[in-house]
Amino acid sequence: MHESTIIWNDNQIPISRYFDDVYFNTDGAVDETRYVFIEGNCLYDRFLQHQQETFTIGETGFGSGLSFLITWQTFKQFRQKNPNSNLKKLNFFSVEKYPLSASEMSKIHNKVINHNDALWPLAKQLQDSLKRSDVDSLEEANLLICYDDISCFADFLVQQNSFIDAWFFDGFSPAKNPDMWNESLFKHCYQLTREKGTFATFTAAGFVRRNLINAGFNVEKRKGFGLKREMLIGQKI
Numbered sequence: 001m002h003e004s005t006i007i008w009n010d011n012q013i014p015i016s017r018y019f020d021d022v023y024f025n026t027d028g029a030v031d032e033t034r035y036v037f038i039e040g041n042c043l044y045d046r047f048l049q050h051q052q053e054t055f056t057i058g059e060t061g062f063g064s065g066l067s068f069l070i071t072w073q074t075f076k077q078f079r080q081k082n083p084n085s086n087l088k089k090l091n092f093f094s095v096e097k098y099p100l101s102a103s104e105m106s107k108i109h110n111k112v113i114n115h116n117d118a119l120w121p122l123a124k125q126l127q128d129s130l131k132r133s134d135v136d137s138l139e140e141a142n143l144l145i146c147y148d149d150i151s152c153f154a155d156f157l158v159q160q161n162s163f164i165d166a167w168f169f170d171g172f173s174p175a176k177n178p179d180m181w182n183e184s185l186f187k188h189c190y191q192l193t194r195e196k197g198t199f200a201t202f203t204a205a206g207f208v209r210r211n212l213i214n215a216g217f218n219v220e221k222r223k224g225f226g227l228k229r230e231m232l233i234g235q236k237i
């Protein structure tokens with residue numbers, strides 16, 4: 001029997017059993033993810049300008065797949081409006097050491113995604129394909145998850161033979177989970193980033209900022225989502 005990865009607190013917010021940290025605040029989770037990762041990486045405009053056939057995203061921490069779902073939805077909207085673009089495929093490479101069970105994932109999606117939202121059928125499709133271990137069926141999105149520790153992610157990405165256009169750094173609070181935010185990881189990420197590739201993260205923690213700068217990224221602070229003061233974005237120049 002799969003031991004539950006999530007503990008639901010009194011306010012029905014999902015907390016990781018392993019890190020004692022929230023996956024996200026269930027109120028506004030979709031808007032926050034869109035603000036931090038999609039807008040933080042200027043994804044829609046980047047899709048419009050992209051000349052290659054494939055755009056590749058690297059994410060640290062697959063969790064409930066919410067960031068993937070919103071990225072996939074954004075990509076679908078782009079494809080519908082721009083059917084003649086050279087860009088035809090989204091690669092989404094993520095890593096997850098503590099995968100959620102199917103029922104945990106579906107409970108999170110139920111809580112945070114409005115059933116009338118266009119994201120809802122995509123969430124159902126993702127849940128079904130993860131149950132069948134058949135994420136190849138997700139139309140124009142190629143989802144690949146490395147079910148291992150973050151320390152194995154760089155080698156996994158090298159095997160995919162594809163540079164990263166945009167990173168989503170999302171591995172719980174840096175103070176609670178420093179392994180997802182260290183300089184050596186960011187150095188590998190930098191090496192795997194395409195020129196002018198970008199990253200976005202919800203945190204503005206000082207040591208994360210320094211590690212990203214030491215790895216080579218050009219780092220900027222941006223207003224955080226809602227009441228959060230700051231977050232970080234950056235680029236490989």
Ligand SMILES: C[S@@+](CC[C@H](N)C(=O)[O-])C[C@H]1O[C@@H](n2cnc3c(N)ncnc32)[C@H](O)[C@@H]1O
Pocket residue numbers: 022023024060061062063064065066067068095096097098099148149150151170171172177179180
């Ligand atoms: C904040 S959650 C990610 C939320 C996710 N992006 C989403 O859309 O739901 C962070 C994730 O990182 C994973 N994680 C934490 N430490 C890890 C490690 N050392 N290696 C791989 N995954 C890790 C956790 O299990 C968790 O699912």
